Every structure is written in structure tokens, then in C-alpha cells.
Amino acid sequence: MSNTSKQSGSLRRYILTRIALAVPMVLILLILVFVMMRVAPGDPISASQGGKLNAAELAARRKAAGFDAPLYQQFWDYLKSVVTLNFGTTFSDRRSVRDIIIENGGATLTLTAGALVFATVIGIPVGLLAGRYRDRPVDVVARLASTVSYAAPVFVTAPLLMLAFGSTSGQASPLIQLNVPTQTHILILDAALDGDWDAVGDIAQHLLLPSIALGLLIVGVFIRMIRINLIQSLQGDYIEAARARGVRERHVVARHGFRNALVPVVTVLGLQVAMLLGGAVLTEKIFNWPGIGRQLIDYINQRDYVAVQGIVTVFALVVVVISLLIDFVNALIDPRVRY
Amino acid sequence: MSRNKRVVAAAAVAFLAIGASACGGKKDNSSGSGDNGGGGAKGGAVIVGTTDSVSSLDPAGAYDYGSWEIVDSVYQKVMHFETGAVTPTPDAAKSCTFTDPKTYTCELQPGLTFSNGDPLTAASVKFTFDRMLKIAAPNGPSSLLANLDNTTTSGTGTVVFHIKNPDSTFPSVLATDAGAIVDEKVFPADKLLDGSGIIGSGPYTLDKYTAKQQASLKANPKYKGTAKLNNSQVVLQYFSEPSALKQAVKDGTVTAAFRSLSPTDIQDLKKTSGIQVLDGTGTQKRYMVFDAKVKPSDQKAVRQAVAQVIDRAGIAKEAYDDTVAPLYSMVGNGIEGHTEAFKDKYGAPDTAKAKALLTAAGITTPVQLAYAWTPSHYGAESADEATTIKRQLEATGLFKVTLSSTEWQQYQKDEKSDTYASYMIGWFPDLPDPDNDVAPFLTKEPFLGTGYVNPQILSLLSKEQGTTDKTVRDQAFAEIQKIVAEDVPIIPLWQGKQTVVVRDGVTGADKALDPTMFRFYELGTK
Numbered sequence: 001m002s003n004t005s006k007q008s009g010s011l012r013r014y015i016l017t018r019i020a021l022a023v024p025m026v027l028i029l030l031i032l033v034f035v036m037m038r039v040a041p042g043d044p045i046s047a048s049q050g051g052k053l054n055a056a057e058l059a060a061r062r063k064a065a066g067f068d069a070p071l072y073q074q075f076w077d078y079l080k081s082v083v084t085l086n087f088g089t090t091f092s093d094r095r096s097v098r099d100i101i102i103e104n105g106g107a108t109l110t111l112t113a114g115a116l117v118f119a120t121v122i123g124i125p126v127g128l129l130a131g132r133y134r135d136r137p138v139d140v141v142a143r144l145a146s147t148v149s150y151a152a153p154v155f156v157t158a159p160l161l162m163l164a165f166g167s168t169s170g171q172a173s174p175l176i177q178l179n180v181p182t183q184t185h186i187l188i189l190d191a192a193l194d195g196d197w198d199a200v201g202d203i204a205q206h207l208l209l210p211s212i213a214l215g216l217l218i219v220g221v222f223i224r225m226i227r228i229n230l231i232q233s234l235q236g237d238y239i240e241a242a243r244a245r246g247v248r249e250r251h252v253v254a255r256h257g258f259r260n261a262l263v264p265v266v267t268v269l270g271l272q273v274a275m276l277l278g279g280a281v282l283t284e285k286i287f288n289w290p291g292i293g294r295q296l297i298d299y300i301n302q303r304d305y306v307a308v309q310g311i312v313t314v315f316a317l318v319v320v321v322i323s324l325l326i327d328f329v330n331a332l333i334d335p336r337v338r339y
Numbered sequence: 340m341s342r343n344k345r346v347v348a349a350a351a352v353a354f355l356a357i358g359a360s361a362c363g364g365k366k367d368n369s370s371g372s373g374d375n376g377g378g379g380a381k382g383g384a385v386i387v388g389t390t391d392s393v394s395s396l397d398p399a400g401a402y403d404y405g406s407w408e409i410v411d412s413v414y415q416k417v418m419h420f421e422t423g424a425v426t427p428t429p430d431a432a433k434s435c436t437f438t439d440p441k442t443y444t445c446e447l448q449p450g451l452t453f454s455n456g457d458p459l460t461a462a463s464v465k466f467t468f469d470r471m472l473k474i475a476a477p478n479g480p481s482s483l484l485a486n487l488d489n490t491t492t493s494g495t496g497t498v499v500f501h502i503k504n505p506d507s508t509f510p511s512v513l514a515t516d517a518g519a520i521v522d523e524k525v526f527p528a529d530k531l532l533d534g535s536g537i538i539g540s541g542p543y544t545l546d547k548y549t550a551k552q553q554a555s556l557k558a559n560p561k562y563k564g565t566a567k568l569n570n571s572q573v574v575l576q577y578f579s580e581p582s583a584l585k586q587a588v589k590d591g592t593v594t595a596a597f598r599s600l601s602p603t604d605i606q607d608l609k610k611t612s613g614i615q616v617l618d619g620t621g622t623q624k625r626y627m628v629f630d631a632k633v634k635p636s637d638q639k640a641v642r643q644a645v646a647q648v649i650d651r652a653g654i655a656k657e658a659y660d661d662t663v664a665p666l667y668s669m670v671g672n673g674i675e676g677h678t679e680a681f682k683d684k685y686g687a688p689d690t691a692k693a694k695a696l697l698t699a700a701g702i703t704t705p706v707q708l709a710y711a712w713t714p715s716h717y718g719a720e721s722a723d724e725a726t727t728i729k730r731q732l733e734a735t736g737l738f739k740v741t742l743s744s745t746e747w748q749q750y751q752k753d754e755k756s757d758t759y760a761s762y763m764i765g766w767f768p769d770l771p772d773p774d775n776d777v778a779p780f781l782t783k784e785p786f787l788g789t790g791y792v793n794p795q796i797l798s799l800l801s802k803e804q805g806t807t808d809k810t811v812r813d814q815a816f817a818e819i820q821k822i823v824a825e826d827v828p829i830i831p832l833w834q835g836k837q838t839v840v841v842r843d844g845v846t847g848a849d850k851a852l853d854p855t856m857f858r859f860y861e862l863g864t865k
Contacts, residue, residue: 042748050751054786061477093394288583
């Protein structure tokens, strides 16, 4: 919380300040994305045709594609595409980046939601148990598991899960949801709306392992956060007061301790979205999940500037928007935050 | 509202915001109704899994195998290669002939229509080729038509191609997918068609297409070509990883897998019951290239000594589990004019002969030779290939090989700019003509860096390109292959086999494995 906003005393001003601060952040990010793509060797032409055409023909095609245009001109075009939320057309397969986001965003959203569900379902009970039985064996095991889960990257856990369960869980099989009429671009939702429960089951089956792989990335955070917050809550005066009133210990923990321990988790949950989106890229690739992340890796390999810039920008904007929302929520609910 | 409820509500808003970005309002842009397409398991459709990807459904923007698989199925061409053939025959045309060395005239079949009912006339063909040259898409195949000056028509049934220089390969060029005929009422004249609503007159129509996931091809009831379809629908399922493709064919969720499984996966599948693994002649080739501008490759004796000791069968066995075949000439196995030039000149690997070559040239051993390869373009096995070559050469005691690997993007820049003394290069010919196996490497401006230009070869290339006389062409190619074996600017190492894996009950896979293009229409089910 900045001093300025503290002094202003106005929630509206606080919100506007946070939004204004997000603008240079996004701009710096756009510049970084643009520069990184240009600094890396190669371009979409040489990536696809470098093994067929001689240097003169490659140069002519680069010119025809506008890759020899001055960098400021290319950056200006990029900025325009971001402002208009158009993002252009990919070079390697001539798809509208906006269409890619729309058509594949639902899959990434589904995977992210699945990972959050897994992390919540596992993380909250285990965290509660660890906090409730502090320094007991269950707490030691939970802390160890959470550390391992947090430290193990997706590129380790996902292939291990695939190796262990891929052949029995049907992960390699193609999704059959493509026969389902597209309404929302959220695979499982479209199948449910169509009443195709076979497809719903198939999608859920395909979703299970990637959700676990991605969820493991944040479940450790959940466990530790719930645990520490519950421990702190249980030391609060109001807990002592509840106990003094003769409230049963189970109710003390469930109604008073747990509820208060959960508040910071809801905030952290939003912040984990950035980590989940990053993890989703690898998870989708490893599990053949048809989300934006898988597309991103393909386009990086093809040095498709337009696609990579567009997708990374959308990822970044989502994270920025969520960060802003978290700030606003914090300002609303946390009495320690002043504006 | 209580504080906790406000928190939950705010969190819900955050997730809905993500949802809104993903759910935007645009419907699926696939062309078909999807009522009975896709999925493919119903109705006896053949489901083919592949790791190929599609860059364009519009022939003017398609210049990769994955795109050509679709283009070849949906569009018809003036000429084509029938299954198993390496010489082109008329398809949309009734007949074609060189009326003079620079004029190729074709009479079209009467009554041809596109799948939407539009008539396919000489104007459609002219439109197709004019459009291809006008758009000249950076990722498209217009370079294959570099020798086409212009196209004219006579009536509705006659097309005349005017070429810049006599070119015996022109009929074959027309048979590539660069010659896929498009509907002038559907395709824009000056830009690529957006979306997947493509219209052709080929054996299939594109019923449904989801980029990078699935393509559903249904038999075109208006097709009047020579192909006989053994199925009513082909569903192409795209995989990003070969391991996932292998698992899918094992599970039976795809009935056939074509391009590309690793040699290890193929060996594994050969042991799996209910699955057949079939090999056919492929067109992919691999070469060891020398840059004659870089030491020690500037010395012919060094290049000859390497050619003398390289063991192609060893590379095929050790790096590829014999999923590739040794190649002893620039012109591929199974292509007209192929000779065994390197085998004829060098015979079996022989260290003593190699040592004699180096000694006669006054070169001290071991020769320090740098060999470059790329881990990001030719598959995981290219690492094994590079180390096998190093091991073979060093085992002779005549060479000390330094390996270096560079990512593809930088690699191709380096090899074109005389950075590597020797390096690995692969080649997929566009057409089954010996010229396409030789000319791109040996012209004045090859696509790769060799530092090697031989006037005699240039003269022979000009000679074979200027005639359709098979005897003259065969003689020219034999001579070129002999010169290459003598000068060794390039050592041909291996030619890939095509492998298709099918579940029991799938028929026609052996015929489908055509070197020019995988023939989906040959696949059927019992």
C-alpha cells in the first residue's frame, strides 16, 4: 500500500492509481516480449523453409513478409494490435490469434480450474490437519509433502505421472469432444450442454492427470498457508473465548479457526493463477491437452512472432487483471490496508 | 454482505474474467456441420494419427508435408502421380503434351466440377496458377513454379502453360500440390483464403477442421478422378508428441499411425499384438555435406577418405534400428536414373584405401575434422547419427572429429555462411524426379553451403532439364552421380523408409505408403 493512497483516503483514487501503475508494467512487458522474439535467432521463414531455399530466396521471402521492416515499425504494429485486441494473424498457419485465444482458452481455463480444484480439495484438508495436529507425525508428513510438491517442477511431475499412469488413464487417446457443438469453447461445458455424457466422461478422464500435475505446483502453498493460518487463528483471543464458553473443540476449529485461516488463502489463490498459467504451458504439451499453452510452444518452435507475442500478451494481461482484482479485494476486506 | 462472502464473490469475478477472455463469442470456424463427422469411430471411418502439422489449407500457402496431406486429398491437379508411379499422368486433364520445348498444352476432362457444384474449367486452372504466382506466399510453394512464365486458355477445355526455359520436370511440377486447382469463385485472387472453408475437386471434402487437433475428410460425391476410395471418411488426429501417437495406436483410439514414430516406438509396436508395422520406400534423405571453402574440407582427398571409410549400414543400424536404408548416390533409391555411384567407386569401408588417399595427397593424420549437426530439426536420432559418424571416422585412426551442435535457426545460417567444415543435412524432394534430388544441391546457388560449383555438372543439369528423352536424361544423371562420387562435395548416407502402423482390420496400408504422398483413399476396413 503506497503512502499516496493511504493519504488519499479514497478507494476510488486507490483503484485508479493501481490501474495507472499497471499501464507502464504492461508496456514494459510488451517491450520485453517484442525484443526477446527479435533477439532470438531465426524467423518464421527460415524456420519453415530454411532447409529448402537458398539464401537469396529466403531473403526475398523475408522481405515479402515484412520482416525486414524497421523494428520501430514492427513494434508500432504490435502495439496497435494489442490496443485493438486484434493481435493479428499467425504467420506459420494463418490463424487469427484472437481465434486461437477464444478456441483454446477454454481448454486452458478448464485445466487451470481442474488444478485449482485438485489443490483445494487436497490442500485445504491436509493443511487443516497439519495445523490442528501441529508437530505431530501428520504435520511432519504434510510439511514434507508440501515442500516436495512446491519444489518439484511441472516438467518433472508431469512426465512421471504420464509414465506411471498414462497408459491406463487413457491420456493418449484423442478427445472425442470435437463432435460436440461448440458453444462456450469450454470443452466439458459444451459436452454437458449438448447432453453428451460420454464426451463429458472422456474429457474428465483426460483432464485428471494434467490437473493433478498442474495442481501439485500449488498444493504445497495451500497446505503451508492453511496450516500456518490455522495455527495463528487457534492462538487468537476469540478462540480462547470460544473454548471458555464451552464450545466443542471440533466446532472451535471448524467454525472459528478454519474460517479465518481461509481468508488469506482466497487472496493467494488468485496470485497462483500466474504460476498456473506458466505451468499450463508445459502441462498441455506433455499431456496433449488442446489449450493455449500447447499452441504457444508450437509457435515458439516455428518462431512465429505474431502468435507468440499475442499469446504471451494475453497471458500477461490476464495476470495483470487478476493482480489488480486481488489488490482491490485486499483493500476491501483487509482492515490493515489503507487507501 | 459479510466480509468472507465479499471475498468469495470477488474471487468468482476474477475467474469469470478469465472465462470471459476464453469464451469470447466466436463460434467454431469449421466448415462442416459436424453432425456425423469428426470423432471418426462411427461409421467405419479410418482414423489416422500423425505428428505432422498443417500450415495452410490453401494450396498457395502450403509447402509442408502436413498441409500437402490435406491439399492432396481435397484438390485435384492437372497431372498427378498414380499410386506407385513416379512418372506423372493426367488427372484433371485428359491429355497433356509439350507442343514445343517451352509450351505445355493440356486438354481438360469434360464435365469436371468442384465439390460445391461449380464447374472446373480451363479458366479455373489459369486462375489457380496466376494466383499462385501473384500471391507468392512467403511460406508457399510458388518457388516450384519459378519457371512458369504465364498460363493461357483456349475455350473452356484447353490450358496452355508457357515456361521460361525448357524443363522436362514441368509435368512433375504440375503433379505436386503446388498445382492444386482451386475454385475461382471461392478463393481470392490476390491473397490466401482465410478459414477452413476450402473447396476442391479431389477425392475428399474437408468436412471439419480444428487446427492442431483434428481434420475430418469425407468422400467427395462429385469427384471424377482416377483414385478409387476404399473408405468414406478419414479422420486425421494431430498429436504433438510421438509417444502420445504410439500410445493412441496401442489403445486403438487411432486405427493407423503415420509420421512420425521414433525407431524405438516402432520396435515396441512390432511386438504388440493386434498391430501391424509396414515399411515402404520413403523419400527423406540424409547427407554429410562438406564445405569446400573451409579447411580441411577444401582438400578433395580428405572428402574422399571420409567417403572411403563411412559405413552407411552401421549408421542405419546403430542410429536408426534399420528404419532407414543406406544410400549410395544423390539420386534416391527407386527414382529413375539412380546408380550406386559411391558403392561403385569406394566399395566397402576400407581404412587402408583411405590412408593411401591421404598419404598420396601429402596429408598428415589424424586429420582434424569438425562435424556439425542440429538437435532441433532432424529428430532425436540425429544425435546418435552424429556420434556414430564420429566413432566410425575415429576408429580408423585417420581422423579426429570434433562434434558441434547448434539450434536449427542458427544452424542453417551458419551452414550457408561457410562456418562448418562438414555438417548434417536432410532433404525431402518435392517431386519424384532425379532432377529434384540433384539440382538444388549442385546449381550455382544451392540451398546449402558447399563452396562447390562444377561447370561440367551445370552443363549436364542444363542438358537433362532441356529434354524429355529418358535415355539422354539417364546418361546425364549417371554422369553427375559419378562426378559427385569423385569430387565428394556431399556424401549420401541414408534414405528413410516410410512406416505406417495399423490396427488389425485396416486394409490397403501397403498401397497407401506411396513415396510421393500417403494415400488415404487406399486405406479401408474389413
